[in-house]
Amino acid sequence: MYIYNLGVQQLHEKLTNKELSSVEITKAFLEHIKEVESKVQAFVTVCEKEALEQAKKVDEKIQKGETIAPLAGIPGGIKDNICTKGIKTTCSSRMLENFIPPYDASIIEKLKSQDALFIGKTNLDEFAMGMTTETSYFKSTKNPWSLDCVPGGSSGGSVSAVAAGQVAWALGSDTGGSIRQPAAFTGVVGMKPTYGRVSRSGCVPLASSLDQFGPITKNVTDCAHVLNAISGHCPFDANSYQGETPDFTKSLVADVKGMKIGLPKEYFSLYVDKTVKEKVLQAIKQLESLGAQIVEISLPHTDYSAATYSVIASAETASNMSRLDGVKYGYRSPNAKNINDLYVKSRSEGFGKEVKLRVTLGNYFLSADCYEEYYLHAMKIRTLIVNDFQKAFEKVDVIVSPAATTTAFKIGANLPKEELYMSSVLHIPANMAGLPAISIPCGFVENMPVGLQIIGNLLDDSNVIKAAYTYEQNTDFHKQIAPVGGK
Amino acid sequence: MMKYETVIGIETHVELKTKTKIFCSCSAEFGGEPNSKTCPICAGFPGSLPVVNEKILEYAIRAGLALNCHIQKLNIFDRKSYFYPDLGKGYQISQLKYPIALNGYLDIEVDGKTKRVNINRIHMEEDAGKLIHTSSTISSSESSIVDYNRSSVPLLEIVTEPDISSPKEARAYMEKLRTILQYIDVSDCKMQEGSLRCDANVSVRPFGQKEYGVRSEVKNLNSFKAVQRSLEYEELRKARELEEGVRQIQDTRTWDEEKGLTISMRSKEQADDYRYFQDPDIPPIILDKAWIEDVANKLPELPDARKKRLMQELGLSEYDALGIVADIHMANYFDETLKYTKDAKAISNWLLGDILAWLNNNDVEDIRAFPVEEKNIAQMIELVNEGIISSKLAKTVFEELTKTSKSPQEIIKEKGLEQISDTNQLLDIVQDVINNNPQSVGDYLAGKERAIEFLVGQIMKETKGKANPEIINKLLKEKMS
Numbered sequence: 001m002y003i004y005n006l007g008v009q010q011l012h013e014k015l016t017n018k019e020l021s022s023v024e025i026t027k028a029f030l031e032h033i034k035e036v037e038s039k040v041q042a043f044v045t046v047c048e049k050e051a052l053e054q055a056k057k058v059d060e061k062i063q064k065g066e067t068i069a070p071l072a073g074i075p076g077g078i079k080d081n082i083c084t085k086g087i088k089t090t091c092s093s094r095m096l097e098n099f100i101p102p103y104d105a106s107i108i109e110k111l112k113s114q115d116a117l118f119i120g121k122t123n124l125d126e127f128a129m130g131m132t133t134e135t136s137y138f139k140s141t142k143n144p145w146s147l148d149c150v151p152g153g154s155s156g157g158s159v160s161a162v163a164a165g166q167v168a169w170a171l172g173s174d175t176g177g178s179i180r181q182p183a184a185f186t187g188v189v190g191m192k193p194t195y196g197r198v199s200r201s202g203c204v205p206l207a208s209s210l211d212q213f214g215p216i217t218k219n220v221t222d223c224a225h226v227l228n229a230i231s232g233h234c235p236f237d238a239n240s241y242q243g244e245t246p247d248f249t250k251s252l253v254a255d256v257k258g259m260k261i262g263l264p265k266e267y268f269s270l271y272v273d274k275t276v277k278e279k280v281l282q283a284i285k286q287l288e289s290l291g292a293q294i295v296e297i298s299l300p301h302t303d304y305s306a307a308t309y310s311v312i313a314s315a316e317t318a319s320n321m322s323r324l325d326g327v328k329y330g331y332r333s334p335n336a337k338n339i340n341d342l343y344v345k346s347r348s349e350g351f352g353k354e355v356k357l358r359v360t361l362g363n364y365f366l367s368a369d370c371y372e373e374y375y376l377h378a379m380k381i382r383t384l385i386v387n388d389f390q391k392a393f394e395k396v397d398v399i400v401s402p403a404a405t406t407t408a409f410k411i412g413a414n415l416p417k418e419e420l421y422m423s424s425v426l427h428i429p430a431n432m433a434g435l436p437a438i439s440i441p442c443g444f445v446e447n448m449p450v451g452l453q454i455i456g457n458l459l460d461d462s463n464v465i466k467a468a469y470t471y472e473q474n475t476d477f478h479k480q481i482a483p484v485g486g487k
Numbered sequence: 488m489m490k491y492e493t494v495i496g497i498e499t500h501v502e503l504k505t506k507t508k509i510f511c512s513c514s515a516e517f518g519g520e521p522n523s524k525t526c527p528i529c530a531g532f533p534g535s536l537p538v539v540n541e542k543i544l545e546y547a548i549r550a551g552l553a554l555n556c557h558i559q560k561l562n563i564f565d566r567k568s569y570f571y572p573d574l575g576k577g578y579q580i581s582q583l584k585y586p587i588a589l590n591g592y593l594d595i596e597v598d599g600k601t602k603r604v605n606i607n608r609i610h611m612e613e614d615a616g617k618l619i620h621t622s623s624t625i626s627s628s629e630s631s632i633v634d635y636n637r638s639s640v641p642l643l644e645i646v647t648e649p650d651i652s653s654p655k656e657a658r659a660y661m662e663k664l665r666t667i668l669q670y671i672d673v674s675d676c677k678m679q680e681g682s683l684r685c686d687a688n689v690s691v692r693p694f695g696q697k698e699y700g701v702r703s704e705v706k707n708l709n710s711f712k713a714v715q716r717s718l719e720y721e722e723l724r725k726a727r728e729l730e731e732g733v734r735q736i737q738d739t740r741t742w743d744e745e746k747g748l749t750i751s752m753r754s755k756e757q758a759d760d761y762r763y764f765q766d767p768d769i770p771p772i773i774l775d776k777a778w779i780e781d782v783a784n785k786l787p788e789l790p791d792a793r794k795k796r797l798m799q800e801l802g803l804s805e806y807d808a809l810g811i812v813a814d815i816h817m818a819n820y821f822d823e824t825l826k827y828t829k830d831a832k833a834i835s836n837w838l839l840g841d842i843l844a845w846l847n848n849n850d851v852e853d854i855r856a857f858p859v860e861e862k863n864i865a866q867m868i869e870l871v872n873e874g875i876i877s878s879k880l881a882k883t884v885f886e887e888l889t890k891t892s893k894s895p896q897e898i899i900k901e902k903g904l905e906q907i908s909d910t911n912q913l914l915d916i917v918q919d920v921i922n923n924n925p926q927s928v929g930d931y932l933a934g935k936e937r938a939i940e941f942l943v944g945q946i947m948k949e950t951k952g953k954a955n956p957e958i959i960n961k962l963l964k965e966k967m968s
Contacts, residue, residue: 083534103527105534202534208767238538238769316767319566322577323531339625343570366762375764
């Protein structure tokens with residue numbers, strides 16, 4: 001087993017046992033990146049110099065006998081829509097191609113205070129708009145399980161980097177499934193925490209009321225460590241949860257006896273690929289055999305979620321994109337003749353097609369003629385979706401479903417929008433209700449990973465982790481390594 | 488002008504004098520090197536989020552209470568979108584549907600009558616940055632530069648109902664509003680510095696007509712005088728348009744102070760679509776009733792109440808009381824002086840007379856910069872009342888007081904200005920003057936009462952103004968009869 005196949009917990013043990021140094025570990029990951037990056041294309045920026053500098057610092061601490069945090073000195077990948085001071089943060093867009101933030105996002109500050117090590121910024125769909133990482137301005141990332149397949153999106157770079165052994169852990173963002181779906185496609189663990197659990201300050205927003213930034217790791221244990229490291233109240237995010245943050249590693253207990261697991265009939269409807277559904281149902285059976293009680297539930301407004309999401313997300317997105325105007329930072333068109341021209345040209349040339357589509361759509365929904373009929377209406381339906389979950393969680397502890405409707409498809413498949421759209425129905429409701437949700441590997445179909453989604457009640461991230469951990473400890477799927485991932 | 492009537496509504500933006508901005512901890516103070524008081528939040532950098540400054544809420548509640556509004560417990564911030572380089576985020580965070588205060592009023596006094604101007608709403612919002620163009624407008628300029636120091640400075644927007652009926656009333660409203668805001672200490676209220684800005688909406692309709700006429704919004708009003716002048720110009724212009732049957736356009740006009748006219752900037756036939764929606768970054772705020780009550784209890788005595796007190800307790804006339812309370816610092820000066828003398832009327836006379844004149848002549852806006860201490864004014868009043876100095880010579884003392892730090896007593900001693908009230912001292916001079924001015928004496932005896940003034944004047948000349956006028960009047964009359 002190569003060093004870069006080890007997870008966070010394992011590497012932390014090796015560091016504290018002085019079996020390996022952070023520099024050794026970091027070099028191993030950097031080497032492997034050099035080996036496979038041309039195939040995987042997970043990174044926008046690799047920070048070799050900064051990573052080795054940080055590794056040296058951590059090693060000095062260890063030598064002095066200081067205790068180090070679980071993530072200290074262990075290479076991680078940061079999705080490139082999270083601001084890192086002094087390091088390009090591009091959102092995989094021409095608009096921010098050369099943008100170097102003079103500040104860190106709050107979660108980066110938090111990680112730095114724990115001596116975390118960042119090895120690079122990972123690729124994403126442009127401004128997190130997409131489900132395949134193909135809308136990135138720079139490149140499309142490949143799925144380490146099959147290089148001609150998409151890794152999913154928008155956190156494609158982060159999941160591929162973990163699956164390919166280029167990083168031990170990564171951060172992604174999830175607005176309508178952008179951590180969970182790509183995690184399922186690449187056989188890694190990806191979690192969207194409860195809304196408000198993790199600070200959004202300094203993270204470039206897609207849809208403010210839906211976004212959460214979360215861990216992407218090889219296993220649930222590592223996920224708990226990363227979640228611990230980034231969770232907590234932040235005074236710069238007004239929606240940041242002000243209560244106590246539990247220690248999520250305490251939920252790494254393999255016990256689901258008596259846990260009530262809900263199966264929402266709407267999530268298992270026809271459009272989920274038969275073979276994928278099979279694997280997921282097997283996984284659920286396994287949980288049952290471990291003592292969980294399976295309960296059929298209904299989330300009746302699921303059907304409306306895609307349309308509702310489309311309105312709310314595009315409206316918030318359009319508004320969030322307004323500040324990218326070529327005036328203060330970012331791409332400014334050299335061809336502008338006056339101020340209006342500057343706006344129009346900078347944004348037309350700086351944004352890709354998908355971004356322009358959503359901005360136009362979002363502004364349309366917010367326009368005076370449409371606001372009530374679309375936006376206000378969608379907000380009301382959102383409440384109904386939230387209520388669906390509230391009712392369900394009176395009967396069950398967690399809810400399960402497939403984490404994706406298919407396995408990863410080919411790059412350039414150009415699936416009809418409808419299809420992609422409908423597949424996100426699995427993910428969207430959890431964002432709408434702010435619920436914690438995780439995707440964990442639960443099998444393979446034709447050698448391509450399948451994911452199981454577990455959704456928890458508001459602020460009940462702990463139970464989600466427990467259920468996920470229990471399943472994982474009784475299977476081997478998380479131990480499988482992608483062909484590009486080493487041995 | 489009786490044929491037409493004017494309808495005016497005023498929108499005022501008040502910069503709040505909090506230490507820090509509305510959504511970040513940058514300094515909200517005026518001035519400074521360009522872009523020295525900015526941060527990712529107020530400059531609209533990627534990923535930055537707004538967090539509400541609690542002090543703003545307190546100031547807004549204060550203003551709402553002082554303007555007799557109903558304070559709304561539920562407050563929601565909305566995004567108001569439009570593109571302009573001084574707006575960092577491409578949207579302004581403001582309040583649309585759930586503002587902090589509704590349905591208030593303030594009373595103005597114009598031409599001896601009291602009138603109530605109703606206030607529709609007060610809401611909180613953030614200011615934009617400052618733009619400087621190479622030419623007069625952005626579209627005619629080769630380039631512009633932007634300074635975000637002012638971006639996100641907290642503002643209150645105060646909107647009246649269209650209750651104002653004349654340019655004079657409009658000015659009175661602005662002056663009263665400024666006084667009230669000054670009393671509750673939420674803003675510097677300096678129109679010239681931009682901490683108090685107003686736009687006026689004006690329309691003219693045939694007298695008695697129910698429907699409003701076509702309105703124009705007048706901007707760029709940098710003084711109270713400009714408010715009045717611009718509206719006088721507008722109501723005349725619009726009345727003429729009606730007379731001549733010219734089709735009126737709903738537009739935005741800028742006031743040109745130099746030329747004394749308004750110029751149309753853009754027609755507002757269609758309302759702008761700002762795509763308002765609730766800002767998802769800011770959770771709804773629910774104000775605690777106890778907190779609102781606490782703010783209410785801590786409100787200072789407001790101008791109207793203070794005016795009443797001066798009239799009822801001290802017997803001042805309404806005119807005088809109004810003049811004193813119009814500026815809180817003047818009112819405080821009055822109260823302070825009252826600690827050293829009971830003669831309220833005399834204090835009022837000095838304040839509204841010589842002191843105000845001195846401030847105007849020396850271009851001093853704020854009486855706190857007036858160099859004479861209250862206790863010295865009081866002392867001077869006492870000295871006059873005791874007859875130690877004539878009221879005429881008191882003016883000389885006053886002049887000296889503004890130039891030195893000496894007390895009135897010291898000045899009187901130095902300059903030998905004590906009033907001569909000793910009859911024996913004056914008798915000779917009186918006799919002299921009578922002897923030397925037979926004509927005037929004759930006139931007086933012939934019935935011309937006023938002839939005595941000339942004689943008094945002569946005596947004053949002789950005594951260098953120090954003779955007690957009452958006594959010499961008495962002596963003259965005695966001697967001439």
